[in-house]
Amino acid sequence: MDPESDALSLMRSNIHDLEKEMAWCEQIIDTRLKLHFKQDTNISSIFDILPPDLQQSHSHYAQFIVKHQLDFQMRLILVLALLPALKPNVLDVLNCHNELTQRPFTEFAGVEMESCFYVTGETVSFLLGGDDLSIRFQVQSQLQSTDPQGLNEILYLHSPHYDPLSMKTPLRLQTEYLLFFTTSEHYRPDLSDAFPATRVQSQLNWQDLVLPKSVMEPLEEIKSWIQYGETLMFDWGFMNKLRPGYRALFYGPPGTGKTMTASVLGKAISHQVYHVDLSKIISKYIGETEKNLERVFSTAENKQWILFFDEADALFGKRTQASGINEQFANQNVAYLLQRIESFSGISILATNLKDNLDDAFFRRFESVIYFPLPSVNERLTLWRQGFSKKSTLHQSINLDMIAAEHVLSGAEIMNVIRFASLQALRLGTDEISQASLLEGIRRQKIPNLNQKDAVTDSSADIFG
Template identity: 50%
Template sequence: MGMARMTKIVENAADLERELFWFRSVLEARIKIHFGEGATEGSVLDIAPPDLDGSSSEYAGFVRRHQLSFVERLALVLALVPHLRPRLLDACFGRDTAVDRRLTEFGGAQLGSDGELLPTAETLAFLLGGDDLALRFSVQLLLDPEHLFARHDVLRLGGGDGVTPMKAPLRISEELLCRFTTGEPRRLGCGPGFPAQRIETRLGWEDVVLQPSTRKHLEEIETWIEHGETLMADWGMAGKLRPGYRSLFYGPPGTGKTMTACLLGKSTGREVYKVDTSLVVSKYLGETEKNLGRVFDQAERRGWILFFDEADALFGKRSETRDAHDRYANQQVSFLLQRIETFDGLAVLASNLRDNLDDAFARRFESIIYFPMPRAEERARLWRQGLSPKARLDGSVDLEKIAREHALAGGAVMNVIRYASLQALREGGRPLTAEDLLQGIRKEYAKQGKAG
């Protein structure tokens, strides 16, 4: 573990210890007031939270950035307690021995028949004011969809259908939990419920070979990433322009579409998430929309670039409705059309053929960028850049001639280099020969259904 990461952990732990001490003070005061033990006058609102102005922890930064009120801060700590020090809540989840039941005024939701009890909005209302209706109503304001807790995915309510908001468990987002503890964001795993995964590259713009016209069009996207927020907010264009930016990359396979999406993220400090189309489409009505909705929501909150490879699998042309399957497929395309149009971020769709996409999508792209097959001089550069500095070439190899005679995209060139390099390594690291490269080229042609 690096020193920088360890420093973050220590800073977070120190501030959260202070916050937990404050929470315990509020809890003990509320219980004493509730049971008439000691002073019954005053309010827990008089117990000031710790001053974090001089701290550089992730938690302190979040509190300052959002200027959290007493109620908001107590709600945040309450949601953290089960993860940090669950025993602090034991006093809230006792039983009334006179009637042999749980103390319902403390709130709390039980996980399973013998599971632990989690704090709810009802628990927060009890901590703040017991039976005070005004304070109870202030808690309900925290659950509003327009509150920062919902807009920034800070707290969410657990529980299933039929559970009233005040009785649903308060859950902190996993991303914030990771930031407040380890100081690092949680990497979301790809799966049926979240059909996207992060993609990245170690290469730079100098390593990708693009025609000048293609590179020029990409500058428009970089400009939007850098100045889009100023355009919408400071220049007041939010009411006149659609949110976000949508771009279509189209062209033959292996021409650099995925690599370019990765480099756009790398050069602008944004994570790129590739949507896995095989995990998106579900046979269950509504599941596709729900799964994609999660991806769009997370991307908006975290500023991701969304990349849809083979986009025509999701955004293909709507067909004539002949049966329920066609109707549902068209419904999915309509949902995607609406969702991507309101996406407040950068969405890149990649397709081999521009005409494969639904016409309604094509009209909504801010840019459509063609990735053509590389020309002979660009192919020569791909061959030269693709070879390892440690690779030795036999005298029979003429890269310029190979580039002229074989029209391969960058991805195919790298496949050939991989094949030829492994043949040389298998035989003691000998020089690569023209025959090694030609064998690899024939394999690539065979994959494409072409004669070598």
């Protein structure tokens, strides 16, 4: 089945199951109102109205319910949170006025926002148990639970007003789950001030990586965590023994494939990778950097995403002796980041060219610390051979074995040379790569390094007179 047909099939499955679920919810609302207003009904308990059996369904909605073993109460909360987006008129009956008081019914306790009616914990408590306090406390407990598989994963439970019991907070479904349960699409936020990160993708596959064994082995460990970490934590009972999430550090010279590897890793296990834009994170104003970073972590919490922080030493640098207010707040930033990255339940990868610039305390937080060296001779030869287009040919004078042996270049630099030589060929109207253009491309890649060495020599001369 092609991807488009598969997506359409999943969407139809969602529609079928959601229609049954909403009909179940409508029956509960109707029955509770009849019981409340003492009207005729042959049902004495809401819990006698059994939810649809979705055990054999393949929809994303049904799979989520089965996987998380949602009980009657949590399942009702979920469908009530879906109604404003799918069938808002079902809730109209709860958004009415009491003829005696000319005010909304207190016990219905919904919230009207943006021309839409949302239920609250109070509403759920009323629907399930009327004025039964034991039911009310159960609902309150579920809304306040920090269980990563609980309602906090799927609901946006933030109230504009102080709500210590979480019972007056409008129950709104998070965007990614609304998409997942309806059209079966994955949530892909765009770069913005609210989410300062950009999705990165790669055309390469796992088998295309040209990296030494010392890098590939720990990468396989990260893959294993992503694939089996949830089983380890929940089924094998490691929740109270291990920290949530996974943290890795990639370090090494520029151009050795740190960013590319992160994107290929995400592709290999179907996780989206988001490159955090540090220019939108770091602020000169006190407290703003932490707020910006918190938005990233909060948005990415409980999602199958990988957060990638390049040039991480700019954000996670060493703490210094606090001699002034600026140093004091900078140290507080690092302390906050240490705590937040440790509590993040997802996958976070930090990359840096300068490992020694990172605060030492971060190294205890990493499950993997992976060094990306410059490629060996054999790896360089593989990169040269794989890099050229199949539509191009190499002039017979080109000896890739010799070039790989004589020129120590990173993977990125090799691709820059190949791009330069290929463009030169196209400009001359040929598909043949010349040795002259290849050597000129290599020379251009080495110029910045030579300039850097000259700068070091000049500064040394100044120091030593």
